[in-house]
Every structure is written in C-alpha cells, then in structure tokens.
Amino acid sequence: MTGTPSASGLHLPQYLREAAELRTPVGYADYKSTGLRAPLRTPVDLPHRLTEVTGPVLGGDRVRPEDADLTLRNGGEAVGQRILVYGRVLDSGGRPVPDALVEVWQANAGGRYRHVVDTFPAPLDPHFDGLGRVMTDSLGRYEFMTIKPGAYPWGNHHNAWRPAHIHFSLFGQAFPQRLVTQMYFPDDPLFGQDPIFNAIPAAARHRAISRYDLERTQDNWALAFEWNIVLRGREQTPFETEDDGDVA
Amino acid sequence: MSVDPLHVPDVTEPYQPRSGRRGTGFLTEPLRLGGTPSATVGPYLAIGLTWADGIWAAEEGTPGGVWIRGRVFDGAEQLVPDAMIETWQADPDGGFPSPEDPRGAASYPGFRGYARAATVEPPGEFGFFTLKPGRVPDGEGGLQAPHLDVSLFARGLLDRVVARIYFADEAEANAEDVVLRSLPDDAARQTLIATPTEDGYHLDFYLQGDRETVFFAV
Numbered sequence: 532m533t534g535t536p537s538a539s540g541l542h543l544p545q546y547l548r549e550a551a552e553l554r555t556p557v558g559y560a561d562y563k564s565t566g567l568r569a570p571l572r573t574p575v576d577l578p579h580r581l582t583e584v585t586g587p588v589l590g591g592d593r594v595r596p597e598d599a600d601l602t603l604r605n606g607g608e609a610v611g612q613r614i615l616v617y618g619r620v621l622d623s624g625g626r627p628v629p630d631a632l633v634e635v636w637q638a639n640a641g642g643r644y645r646h647v648v649d650t651f652p653a654p655l656d657p658h659f660d661g662l663g664r665v666m667t668d669s670l671g672r673y674e675f676m677t678i679k680p681g682a683y684p685w686g687n688h689h690n691a692w693r694p695a696h697i698h699f700s701l702f703g704q705a706f707p708q709r710l711v712t713q714m715y716f717p718d719d720p721l722f723g724q725d726p727i728f729n730a731i732p733a734a735a736r737h738r739a740i741s742r743y744d745l746e747r748t749q750d751n752w753a754l755a756f757e758w759n760i761v762l763r764g765r766e767q768t769p770f771e772t773e774d775d776g777d778v779a
Numbered sequence: 780m781s782v783d784p785l786h787v788p789d790v791t792e793p794y795q796p797r798s799g800r801r802g803t804g805f806l807t808e809p810l811r812l813g814g815t816p817s818a819t820v821g822p823y824l825a826i827g828l829t830w831a832d833g834i835w836a837a838e839e840g841t842p843g844g845v846w847i848r849g850r851v852f853d854g855a856e857q858l859v860p861d862a863m864i865e866t867w868q869a870d871p872d873g874g875f876p877s878p879e880d881p882r883g884a885a886s887y888p889g890f891r892g893y894a895r896a897a898t899v900e901p902p903g904e905f906g907f908f909t910l911k912p913g914r915v916p917d918g919e920g921g922l923q924a925p926h927l928d929v930s931l932f933a934r935g936l937l938d939r940v941v942a943r944i945y946f947a948d949e950a951e952a953n954a955e956d957v958v959l960r961s962l963p964d965d966a967a968r969q970t971l972i973a974t975p976t977e978d979g980y981h982l983d984f985y986l987q988g989d990r991e992t993v994f995f996a997v
C-alpha cells in the first residue's frame with residue numbers, strides 16, 4: 532500500500548512523477564525571464580485526491596478536421612517546407628492516451644509569429660496562422676500537416692536564437708497529466724546556446740527532439756517527423772499486481 | 780599484489796534473466812517510459828491557447844454563477860500581462876464531469892468544470908465565470924473545503940505552477956480542510972483564499988516575494 536488517499540473505500544490512483552533530476556525546473560538562471568517569475572519557495576506536496584485524479588473532458592466538438600492542416604489557411608498555401616508531424620501520446624506505463632486534446636502553435640517558415648508582440652522583421656505569411664488542434668485517436672495517435680518553423684531571435688542574450696520548435700499543449704485524463712512543452716528537430720545547430728532547451732536536464736533532452744522518419748515522408752510532397760509524447764502514468768495498484776498473476 | 784586474470788570465482792547464485800525472476804523472461808516491474816519534459820508557453824501562447832469560450836466554466840447566465848477574478852504579480856510586484864490560468868473543480872454537488880471520478884462522472888446543467896483565462900485585458904487581470912464548487916471527500920473520512928485546482932502558465936515559467944483557490948466565506952469548511960491544514964501557517968493559507976466581491980470572488984497570485992503564493996507539487 533502507498534498511504535493513498537481514498538474516497539470512502541475507493542482507491543485513488545496516484546500519478547507518478549518523473550525523478551527530479553529528469554524534470555525541467557520551473558526556473559533556470561540562463562533564461563532571464565524566469566528571474567522574477569519562477570517561484571522561489573519549495574512547493575508543498577499535494578497528494579492526489581478527487582480533484583487531482585479527475586480532469587476535464589474537452590471533446591472533439593471543438594476540433595475541426597481542417598485544424599490538423601496548418602498549411603492551408605485563408606484560402607491559400609503556406610510558404611515553407613511541408614512536414615508531417617505525428618506520434619503517439621502514451622502514459623509512462625506505456626498505455627495510450629485516447630481522445631485527448633492536442634493543441635499546437637508555431638512560428639512561420641521565416642521564424643515569425645502572428646502575434647502583436649513579435650516584431651522580428653521577417654515576413655508574415657497570409658496563409659499561415661500557426662495554430663493547430665487535433666484529438667488523439669483510440670490508440671493515442673495524433674498527426675498534423677504543417678510547415679517547418681524557422682528559427683527566430685529573442686532578446687535573452689547577445690545573438691540569441693531559438694532552435695526551430697513547435698509548441699504543444701496536452702490534456703491527459705487527469706490533472707497531473709497536463710503538459711505544455713516544445714518539440715524540436717534533430718541535430719539543430721542552435722541547441723548549444725538555447726537556455727530553454729538546455730534547462731531540460733541533459734539526460735532527458737532527447738525526449739524533446741523529434742525523429743526524422745523516411746518511411747512516413749510523402750513522395751514529392753512532405754518530410755515526416757515522429758514525436759511520441761509521454762504523460763505521467765499511474766502507480767501500479769496492488770489490485771493490478773495480483774490481477775497479473777490470475778488472468779491468463 | 781597481482782591479479783590472476785584467469786581466476787574466476789565459482790558462481791554461487793543461479794543466473795538471473797532480465798526479469799529478476801528465474802526463467803520467466805517476463806518483466807516483473809511495470810513498464811516505465813521517460814516522461815516528456817515540460818517547457819514554457821512562451822510569449823505567444825495566445826496563438827495556440829485562446830478559446831472563445833475559455834472563461835465559461837459554467838455557461839453564461841447559469842443561475843448561481845460567480846465571477847472569479849484576480850491578478851498575477853512577479854517578484855518586482857509588477858503585473859504579469861501574459862500569463863494564462865486554468866482551473867478545474869467540482870460542481871455545486873461535489874461531482875466532477877470526468878469519467879476518471881471513481882464515483883462516476885457527474886453531469887450538472889451548464890457546467891464544464893474547467894476554465895482557461897489569460898491575463899491580457901485589462902493587463903495582468905484574469906476573470907472567469909463558474910459555479911461555486913461543493914465539498915468533496917478528502918479520502919481520510921472528512922470533506923475538503925470548496926476549492927478549485929489552478930494551473931498558472933507564463934513566459935518565464937518552464938513548467939506550470941499549481942495552486943488552489945478557496946473561499947473566505949467558508950471559514951468553517953476551510954478550518955477542516957486537509958490541504959489547508961497541512962500548510963505551515965495562516966499567512967500561507969491566506970495566499971489561497973479568495974475574498975467575496977460584488978459578483979463573485981477575487982484572488983491575486985504572487986509568483987515571488989513576501990506574499991509568494993503557496994504552490995503545490997502535484
């Protein structure tokens with residue numbers, strides 16, 4: 532047993548946390564805006580009770596099929612290298628996370644976001660808004676078509692450039708599984724000087740990098756990158772352990 | 780002292796295959812995949828995370844609805860104008876619209892339980908419309924005080940930070956709440972307690988400083 536809170540005899544699953552040395556810290560000195568924003572006190576442990584083991588059902592009704600193709604917006608084709616981005620959303624126990632909302636946003640091929648705060652003098656693309664939404668299927672799979680985002684400068688340090696990346700936001704089925712992250716591309720020469728990438732502990736950085744996939748690359752059309760996303764899984768309950776022996 | 784490279788001690792333990800259990804070849808530990816690391820939402824989150832209906836945890840006009848508003852401050856006590864707050868909570872009867880609730884998914888008219896609001900307009904302020912939650916079991920034989928779970932996201936935060944919102948007009952329930960009671964002192968508790976306003980409640984979050992909000996590790 533785990534000393535788990537339970538609701539009148541109900542066993543509540545506790546969601547496992549990644550070891551501290553593999554988790555991105557909230558603050559990181561080289562990323563300057565964390566200085567006044569990342570909390571300084573040690574967070575208080577919150578065991579998972581009913582509010583934590585549940586989570587919103589944000590159904591497919593807010594996602595339209597065309598939201599999975601970022602290359603066709605406002606009646607025309609976006610400029611840039613077409614890429615298929617696909618993968619599976621799993622939990623750390625290897626179980627697929629089905630029917631989960633995946634939201635993505637990104638810069639255009641020139642490295643410019645369609646946002647008032649972005650003043651980088653690269654052209655905006657009238658046919659690219661940089662927003663995508665998909666639901667995972669029953670096996671936890673997602674995929675969307677987009678263009679490869681450009682690198683872009685930011686003011687963090689002299690000549691600072693963000694490696695090409697796509698922002699991802701995911702809901703699992705329970706509050707602890709909520710994840711906002713960024714997907715990178717293989718072998719980016721900008722990794723070395725990027726504090727947002729390097730804030731990820733070295734042993735976990737590869738998990739943020741997609742894999743070029745020749746097999747899914749579409750002939751005469753688009754390159755393909757695979758990125759599997761792992762949300763937090765539940766601890767194995769004593770019930771499940773016994774079951775393993777009985778069934779079969 | 781010299782080592783004879785050909786002196787190999789006899790094996791005293793039987794060979795253990797990777798299962799750690801002799802001869803089965805099956806994993807005896809649950810499979811563990813490495814979790815995907817979090818990253819900041821950055822300054823352009825509005826592109827991907829703006830919903831027309833984000834602020835409506837309860838549908839507009841739902842009887843008994845309240846506005847919960849507040850601000851987010853950084854360590855220099857400046858308003859944070861580019862944060863996003865998300866909330867998750869029970870309905871007024873203490874049920875969750877989630878199949879993960881072992882008591883069964885609840886359904887309360889017009890209620891989604893989830894809100895997403897940016898601190899954009901006016902700068903640094905968020906506001907969302909919801910129903911005050913009921914009390915839910917704490918798993919230790921008692922009831923938790925009415926509360927919302929909160930995730931805060933912003934540029935300059937490499938992971939979300941998690942807090943709760945409680946209500947000042949629930950003093951009796953708050954005094955019994957297992958989470959509030961676990962906090963070190965009253966000043967810490969006060970950082971999570973929203974005060975009544977004309978149309979609902981108000982609570983400010985402080986990312987740093989003397990009044991730093993109590994954040995939770997979930």
Ligand SMILES: [Fe+3]
Nearest residue numbers: 693696698821
């Ligand atoms: Fe970005």
